[in-house]
Amino acid sequence: MAKILEKRLIRYPDVFYYRINAPLISRKAKPGQFVIIRLHERGERIPLSLADINSEEGTISLIVMAVGKTTTEMSTFNVGDEILDICGPLGQPTHIQKYGRVILVGGGFGVAPLYPIAMSLKEMGNEIVVIMGARSKDLLIYENEMRAVCDKVLITTDDGSKGIKGVVTTALKQELEQSSANIVMAVGPAVMMKYVSETTRPFGIKTVVSLNSIMIDGTGMCGGCRVSVGGKTRFACTDGPDFDGHQVDWDILINRQKTYINEERGSFEAWKKRHVFAICE
Amino acid sequence: MTENNSKETILTRTPIPEQDPAKRRSNFDEVALGYTPEMAMKEAARCLQCKRPLCIDGCPIHIPIPQFIKAIKEGNFEKAIGLIKTASFLPAVCGRVCPQEDQCEKNCTLGKKAEPVAIGYLERFAADYAMQNRNGADVKIPKPTGKKIAIVGSGPAGLTCAYELARLGHKITIFEALHDAGGVLVYGIPEFRLPKRIVAHEINLLNEIGVEIVTNAVVGKLITIDEIMEEFNACFIGTGAGLPKFMGIEGENLNGVYSANEFLTRANLMKAYAFPEYDTPIKIGKRVAVIGGGNVAMDAVRTALRLGAREAMIIYRRSANEMPARKEEIHHAFEEGVQFELLTSPVRIIGEDGWVKSVECVRMELGEPDKSGRRSPIAVKGSEFKIPVDVVIIAIGTGANPILPQSTRKLALNKCGYIIVDEETGQTSREGIFAGGDIVTGSATVILAMGAGKKAAKAIHEYLMHI
Numbered sequence: 001m002a003k004i005l006e007k008r009l010i011r012y013p014d015v016f017y018y019r020i021n022a023p024l025i026s027r028k029a030k031p032g033q034f035v036i037i038r039l040h041e042r043g044e045r046i047p048l049s050l051a052d053i054n055s056e057e058g059t060i061s062l063i064v065m066a067v068g069k070t071t072t073e074m075s076t077f078n079v080g081d082e083i084l085d086i087c088g089p090l091g092q093p094t095h096i097q098k099y100g101r102v103i104l105v106g107g108g109f110g111v112a113p114l115y116p117i118a119m120s121l122k123e124m125g126n127e128i129v130v131i132m133g134a135r136s137k138d139l140l141i142y143e144n145e146m147r148a149v150c151d152k153v154l155i156t157t158d159d160g161s162k163g164i165k166g167v168v169t170t171a172l173k174q175e176l177e178q179s180s181a182n183i184v185m186a187v188g189p190a191v192m193m194k195y196v197s198e199t200t201r202p203f204g205i206k207t208v209v210s211l212n213s214i215m216i217d218g219t220g221m222c223g224g225c226r227v228s229v230g231g232k233t234r235f236a237c238t239d240g241p242d243f244d245g246h247q248v249d250w251d252i253l254i255n256r257q258k259t260y261i262n263e264e265r266g267s268f269e270a271w272k273k274r275h276v277f278a279i280c281e
Numbered sequence: 282m283t284e285n286n287s288k289e290t291i292l293t294r295t296p297i298p299e300q301d302p303a304k305r306r307s308n309f310d311e312v313a314l315g316y317t318p319e320m321a322m323k324e325a326a327r328c329l330q331c332k333r334p335l336c337i338d339g340c341p342i343h344i345p346i347p348q349f350i351k352a353i354k355e356g357n358f359e360k361a362i363g364l365i366k367t368a369s370f371l372p373a374v375c376g377r378v379c380p381q382e383d384q385c386e387k388n389c390t391l392g393k394k395a396e397p398v399a400i401g402y403l404e405r406f407a408a409d410y411a412m413q414n415r416n417g418a419d420v421k422i423p424k425p426t427g428k429k430i431a432i433v434g435s436g437p438a439g440l441t442c443a444y445e446l447a448r449l450g451h452k453i454t455i456f457e458a459l460h461d462a463g464g465v466l467v468y469g470i471p472e473f474r475l476p477k478r479i480v481a482h483e484i485n486l487l488n489e490i491g492v493e494i495v496t497n498a499v500v501g502k503l504i505t506i507d508e509i510m511e512e513f514n515a516c517f518i519g520t521g522a523g524l525p526k527f528m529g530i531e532g533e534n535l536n537g538v539y540s541a542n543e544f545l546t547r548a549n550l551m552k553a554y555a556f557p558e559y560d561t562p563i564k565i566g567k568r569v570a571v572i573g574g575g576n577v578a579m580d581a582v583r584t585a586l587r588l589g590a591r592e593a594m595i596i597y598r599r600s601a602n603e604m605p606a607r608k609e610e611i612h613h614a615f616e617e618g619v620q621f622e623l624l625t626s627p628v629r630i631i632g633e634d635g636w637v638k639s640v641e642c643v644r645m646e647l648g649e650p651d652k653s654g655r656r657s658p659i660a661v662k663g664s665e666f667k668i669p670v671d672v673v674i675i676a677i678g679t680g681a682n683p684i685l686p687q688s689t690r691k692l693a694l695n696k697c698g699y700i701i702v703d704e705e706t707g708q709t710s711r712e713g714i715f716a717g718g719d720i721v722t723g724s725a726t727v728i729l730a731m732g733a734g735k736k737a738a739k740a741i742h743e744y745l746m747h748i
């Protein structure tokens with residue numbers, strides 16, 4: 001059981017910030033790792049990245065985008081509510097060292113897990129450029145937090161309502177052409193990470209991506225999270241989630257993420273019906 | 282031999298009532314229904330009460346078999362369970378899933394001339410009886426010794442080790458990675474062979490004797506063995522062999538291809554058979570192929586049928602004789618309508634739009650016996666053919682999970698990643714750290730894991746009382 005200590009809506013209407021009491025996890029967790037939660041007895045196990053770690057207070061933070069049944073149900077959880085199961089920290093931490101100039105690329109909620117990574121990189125004395133993208137300016141998250149840590153913040157919006165008009169790779173390409181980088185790290189939707197990797201490939205710059213395959217146990221027991229990297233089958237939960245973006249077979253990952261699309265939709269619709277019912281009563 | 286027993290009853294064992302195959306293939310209720318007291322007493326009367334009971338030698342944990350059977354025969358079921366519990370902590374589980382035909386029953390003297398005594402069914406009866414009547418051997422907890430022992434993994438090895446040590450007055454904490462305790466008993470073996478309420482009941486007993494179970498605790502991640510050893514006087518590792526193996530053939534990452542572990546975990550631990558009441562989805566194939574011939578393969582194929590597959594088949598590269606699964610399970614699967622493609626080996630999985638469409642196989646022939654004494658299969662050239670399927674489940678075995686060994690200093694492992702221990706004590710290369718079960722032997726059986734847990738408990742106790 002883990003109690004929710006703080007909850008904030010950070011982007012209307014679907015992105016929430018939670019600070020959760022998890023002293024043991026916070027003691028061990030490192031940037032780039034994740035937890036697996038189960039909301040209640042009937043719930044599924046879903047992975048969520050650590051958006052902040054505070055070992056002194058014994059808390060961890062999660063940023064959750066409500067996209068389907070479980071994440072939407074989680075958005076109805078409030079301060080004081082308890083999450084039944086929280087397991088972690090899982091996965092390998094992001095490798096932090098003095099690289100020199102680092103470009104971080106975040107798409108959607110992916111900006112959130114980049115935040116603790118940016119802080120650690122900064123402590124190691126790296127120069128950090130962050131590129132954050134969204135469809136429109138209202139959909140950006142974590143801008144202020146990132147501005148506080150990073151040396152340079154580039155914003156892209158599809159509709160041009162803020163920053164550069166275009167997608168993150170537009171800004172990334174410009175940045176790489178103007179001045180180089182020692183490493184690029186990207187977190188976000190698989191398609192975005194794929195194109196980030198394609199963008200950096202001709203420049204020969206090492207690109208680390210955080211793969212978000214479907215998971216259950218998170219301990220290497222089910223093999224459901226398997227991805228193909230460099231022609232080899234790897235488990236995202238134990239070998240990753242960070243991998244070399246130039247080696248990832250993106251089509252397999254993107255395809256496997258769709259495994260339960262029909263089931264997920266059905267379950268979400270059914271839940272919404274039950275939920276509206278509850279409100280009407 | 283009892284006088285009032287006719288020759289006939291001595292020769293044939295009392296059958297156990299089972300759910301009708303046609304009905305059970307679409308539900309998750311238990312297949313075997315269990316003896317009534319009358320049936321149990323009748324079966325118990327078959328036992329010869331041998332002076333030199335070989336059956337006990339066949340049982341890895343040496344249950345006093347003739348004694349408990351005698352108690353059943355006399356209608357003293359409480360005494361029977363009391364006797365069993367002196368040796369076993371999970372009788373309701375073992376009575377159901379032990380490969381008795383290779384163990385206690387294989388050695389049974391009666392078995393030389395007739396059918397052996399149904400020791401497993403009787404054990405199960407006594408355990409179920411005790412459960413229903415909420416009595417059974419109440420364990421008295423002795424004075425605390427003040428020693429703290431950590432157990433990693435809550436499968437049969439860890440649970441048994443915990444039980445034995447707690448009974449000696451030690452303070453036990455179990456760390457389990459998943460959200461429920463039980464290991465393979467809860468995530469692997471399906472409900473229709475081992476109802477989860479039975480596992481829960483047996484585990485509850487541990488809570489009653491003061492064992493603390495910490496779930497969601499992945500040792501090596503949340504806490505390391507080295508940290509555990511700072512806080513505890515000794516530690517037992519029973520993390521099992523849960524790493525699924527894949528074949529490395531083309532198409533294995535298509536949607537609709539599962540490891541047996543994933544398929545069974547979704548169905549059992551996450552209760553995907555009750556989706557969407559439970560949130561975890563599972564693909565219910567129309568035609569399902571399970572690759573492998575062991576117990577795990579049988580569990581997967583029978584689960585697929587129960588989920589609603591129209592057809593489910595086993596693809597196995599040797600013949601029926603070589604199948605490692607229990608005869609009883611193969612028979613049950615056959616009765617339920619599972620098809621068997623024997624002497625057949627998959628060469629690739631073919632997809633369309635990212636989804637499994639068929640599996641291409643080749644026919645096999647049996648050649649000369651190999652080192653294991655089994656005749657090794659050889660592919661017949663040009664015999665390739667395709668089987669149309671939409672779900673493929675790979676059940677070709679598991680290996681050692683690396684999380685714990687990788688995070689532990691100086692823990693000696695063999696070349697496959699299993700922990701090396703002293704045969705007699707279960708002691709690892711590090712003082713105070715013991716191990717047992719599948720993480721030492723590779724995939725084996727519930728009862729062998731229990732035996733290892735018990736042995737290690739004894740050694741841990743001796744170790745702790747001498748330092």
Ligand SMILES: Cc1cc2nc3c(=O)[nH]c(=O)nc-3n(C[C@H](O)[C@H](O)[C@H](O)COP(=O)(O)OP(=O)(O)OC[C@H]3O[C@@H](n4cnc5c(N)ncnc54)[C@H](O)[C@@H]3O)c2cc1C
Binds near residue numbers: 044064069265
């Ligand atoms: C390592 C990792 C870190 C993640 N971090 C975050 C995060 O910080 N914040 C956040 O909002 N989301 C994160 N995700 C994604 C999050 O797990 C999914 O959004 C969530 O599982 C969706 O569940 P749902 O029931 O709400 O939606 P659904 O409608 O069930 O699923 C929507 C999509 O999410 C993916 N998904 C579904 N179930 C799972 C599962 N069990 N495991 C993984 N993916 C699944 C599938 O691609 C699916 O199509 C992360 C995923 C991974 C693997």
Ligand SMILES: Cc1cc2nc3c(=O)[nH]c(=O)nc-3n(C[C@H](O)[C@H](O)[C@H](O)COP(=O)(O)OP(=O)(O)OC[C@H]3O[C@@H](n4cnc5c(N)ncnc54)[C@H](O)[C@@H]3O)c2cc1C
Binds near residue numbers: 459498521
């Ligand atoms: C589908 C299936 C069917 C089977 N059928 C039979 C049968 O009919 N009869 C029979 O006798 N045997 C059967 N077996 C084999 C039997 O279940 C195993 O041999 C037995 O469970 C091994 O017990 P164990 O305690 O060593 O490990 P497990 O039962 O595997 O338990 C290990 C536990 O440790 C946990 N763990 C792992 N790593 C960590 C970590 N780092 N930190 C914390 N916890 C951890 C796991 O989550 C798990 O709960 C079957 C196995 C399977 C998979």
Ligand code: SF4
Binds near residue numbers: 340343379381400404
């Ligand atoms: S525990 Fe297994 S081997 Fe031992 S008596 Fe019972 S069924 Fe037989």
Ligand code: SF4
Binds near residue numbers: 328331334337
């Ligand atoms: S060997 Fe068979 S007949 Fe003899 S005591 Fe054991 S169970 Fe009874």
Ligand code: FES
Binds near residue numbers: 215223225236
């Ligand atoms: S989530 Fe099961 S092996 Fe990675």
